[in-house]
Every structure is written in structure tokens, then in C-alpha cells.
Amino acid sequence: MRNLTSASPEIETRGDTWRFPMDQPLTLDSGGSLAPLEIGYRTYGTLNADKSNAVLVCHALTGDQYLASTHPVTGKPGWWTRVVGPGLPLDPGRHFIICTNVIGGCMGSSGPASTNPVSGEVYGLTFPVITIADMVRAQAMLVEALGIETLFAVVGCSMGGMQVLQWAADFPERMFSAICIAAAARHSAQNIAFHEVGRAAIMADPDWRGGAYEAAGVRPEKGLAVARMAAHITYLSEAALQRKFGRELQRDGLSWGFDTDFQVESYLRHQGASFVDRFDANSYLYITRALDYFDLAASHDGVLAEAFVRARHVRFCVLSFSSDWLYSTAESRDIVRALNAAGCRASFVEIETDKGHDAIFLDEPALDSALRGFLAAAAEKRGLS
């Protein structure tokens, strides 16, 4: 099941798809269960003898397990090569880094594009609605299957950061430290609203066919592209958009029509068009739904601190970006306040940047140094050299 491939010239990576047998289903928040459970994953680095150097990285909405190796579909480098690599804060030379495709995803984990073993057909909308807690439960099953009792760190940004918080709530005994970057403890009305725009765009595409597009041999690419375009605006700050594009035109003069006159239009269209090559429309529906359902306080009697009371031994690091309006600093402060109230050991830094939510993936030295400092200190406490 674990075959070796060298996807990156620098970092050795392993992993493929872990298939759990039928008698090990994934229990779901919605009441049902999912079997067989499949989890697409990659690992980077080597697990040490006492299995104390494992780091789980949780990806964002449209991310996947290819965090530091070439993406098999796009051929592009991994999505977090700025942070994961030799000499970087997460170093395969020191850490055993695991990244799984979330369930509901479309890169090897069970999702709406998987085949339902009972009917023999693609799930489509018959796939159960999943939650962030379901994603985390699946990850915990894989971590256990890999023989790891305690993760040195659980790290995630955006939706991945929500998974980190969920880990602290559900499996605190299996983690030593937690890094939550540009996330929130719940989805706000504005977050839900933007997601609804995306879902409405997909569902308005005639090729969506009520979710059964696979059987019809078509794909709702136009709708998915529009969903991505709308979402992408939320990843950038106004200042970043202005700096990058301003009112710059594609050509000399206006077209006096509806072609892409402005560079920002062209950029968004490109973002939309390239996204459909690597992402499944139904997966987008399911994962955005999981995000919308996320409200960690609500599942703990309305008190966020209650989610963390079992995690007092965990070392937390919460990071936000000053210009991020998708998951703002105020949301991160709410998390920190709850951690303090629960008596957890928490650090918090707001990183000054005008790059918005996207700063996660961009050159942001302050992010690197915060991660480096926190991880080095945690490693010392953990007895990792």
C-alpha cells in the first residue's frame, strides 16, 4: 500500500491511498458511517525510533496532500514548499511530516467522486455530508494506522487551522503542540455567504446535472470556475489587488464590450480556469458545507473554552495576518482568549502584511520566524534534537 515515488527531486516522499477494511468504518457526525474509508496521503521524512517526530499538516479548502512535492495533476510544486523542506521550519530531515487529503476531497480520499461500493456507481450527492470533525477523525485513524501515538505537532492554515482546533478538542492526548494559522473557531455569516455564492454558481451550471455529472460524462466547469473566482477575491486584500493590478488594462484602450478589459478580470478568469483542472465540483460543495457547519463553541455548550479544557498540556501557537479579512485577527484573538480561559499555554502573533489570507502561501519572513521559533522550542521540550 505504501509505494515509494520520488515526486520531488529534493524531498523524498511516500504514500498513496490507505484503504481501511469494511469493518473499520468512519463514524460521521451526521449519524451514519462511511466504509470502506480511503485516505490519500503523503509523508515526508522519516519517523524516528521512538516515533516522537511526527507532524500532521492539515490543508486548506482546495489544498491536498501534495504539500511539498509536485502535484500529479498540475505538475506544479507543492503548496507549502515555502515552509516544508530542508532547512525550513518543517524539515523532512528532522520531522516525519504527514499530510492527508481530507475526506470529501478529490485527491484519493473518500469523497463524492469516489465509487460507492454498494451501488458500484460514483457517489455524487449520495455521499454523506461531512464535517471538520469527520475529517479529523479520519486523520486520527490514519495516524494510528501509521503506528503513531502522539503527534509532535498538528499544523494547519485556514480550513486546516480549524482541523487543528478540532484535533485539540477531540484528540488532545494524541498531540504535543498545535499551530493554527489564519483560521477561525466558527464560520461567520459572511464566510457562509461567500460559500453560498460558490455553491450557487456550481448548481446553476447546466452541466452539474443535480450532482450526477460524472454519469453524464460532463463536468460543471463554468460553475466551478465562477465559484473559485468569487472565493479567490476573499483570499486577497484590497491593498494586494490594488498593488498587483490597480486599474491596469489588458490592451491599449477599452473594448467597449465585455471582454477581459482589466488585468484583474484576466487574473480571476485564469484562477477559475486552472482550478477546474484539478478540483471536483461536488467536492467543492461538500467541503464548503463542512466549513459552514463548523462552530467549535456550539458543539461545546456554546463556550469555546470548553473545547480546550482537555488540551492544557498542548503548546498552542495561533497566527493571523493583519490584512486577512476572510479569517481576521479578531477571530484568532477569540481562539486565544478561549485558550487562555481554558488554562492552555498559548502564543499568538499577528503578522503585519498587506497580502491578505493568501499570505499563508507567500513570502512572509515573519511567518517563517514565528514557526521556526515555536517549533524549535517545542522540539527542545519534546526532546527532539
Add this chain to the structure above:
Amino acid sequence: MSELREDFREILQLVTPGARVLDVGCGGGELLELLTRERNVDGQGLEISAQGVAACLARGLAVVQGDADRDLDNFPTRAFDVAILSKTLQQMRDPRRVLSELLRVADHAVVSLPNFGHWRVRWALLAHGRMPETRALPDPWWSTPNIHLCTLKDFMVLCDDLDLEVEICRALSEGQKPRRIDPRRPIENWRAETALFLLRRKA
């Protein structure tokens, strides 16, 4: 031995081993690191500057970026044994509230502040008719971060007002050994350049 180190040394003596400590305005974490090493405290810092926070993280300290004027209310009541505010109270927008908050989040507060009643300060104003610039208060009026300076006597009035008890007070003056003093004696309001207090709420 620099004055800063002297300040730290005195604070070190006031903190019991293993205490839960909140260092408000912890800078790069020098004091917290010292307390962790020497007193094995469970430390938490609050610091406004990004550089300070980064330095704390690199030292392995738990630190929250924030503003004492605004963010102390993020901490639950009696979450700490000791809250430390070193030479910063006079820089707060609302020192009265900050002091009150310190003794909400912690059972004890260690607070140090420059004494505006010190004879050098009084002399500078009397003799030159200008805002004093002294060893303890080196900045000109237009760039000083000290926006709410007070005398030892003023501070005692505030403590009474907030129902706070002074357990220990030490006078720190550059080039002199720290002295344990009764801050209510009028002479100390002339003599103490900087005062360091261990405070607690009256039972």
C-alpha cells in the same frame, strides 16, 4: 550591574518557585526566561511589538501579542499567581484600569514605576522651569512614552482607592543598593527614584 538587571533581580526575589506568571509588556522575554530558569515558573508574556513577540517565541516562551490597555480582559480571573508590569504603568492610557485588571487576573502584582516625586525631578522643574529629564526619565516631553507619570504618594492614593495592599515596597536608585521602604513615609517620596511594589487585593 545595570539598573535593568537590578530590577529583574528584585522581581526574581518576589516570585515564588513554580508560580504561574503573567509578564505584561514582556519585551523580548528576558525576564520571563530568567524566571523560568531560576524559579521554574509557568510563564506567559503579553507584548505589543512584533519583534518582542518573535524574540519570545524563539526563546520558547508562551507569548501573546497584545496591548495591556486592551487585552488583559482576555485572561480569566485569577489565572495567574503573579502579574508583572515593569516600568510600564505610566505608559498606559488607563493605568487605573490596568492596575485593577492586573489584580483581577492574578493574586499578586509586581509593579515598578518611576517616582515623579524624586528630588531630582522636583529640582529639575523648580530650577529650570522645564519638564524634567533625569536618569530615570531621560526623554524630552514631546517624545516620552510616559503619559501618566505619578509620585509615590499619588500611587499610594490609587492603591487605597482600588483597595490594594502593599506587601513589599523597594526603592531602586541607580548606583545604590535596593532598600526596603515604607512608601507612605513622606521622605521616601523624595528619595526613591524608582519604586517596586508587591501588591495584592485586600482580603
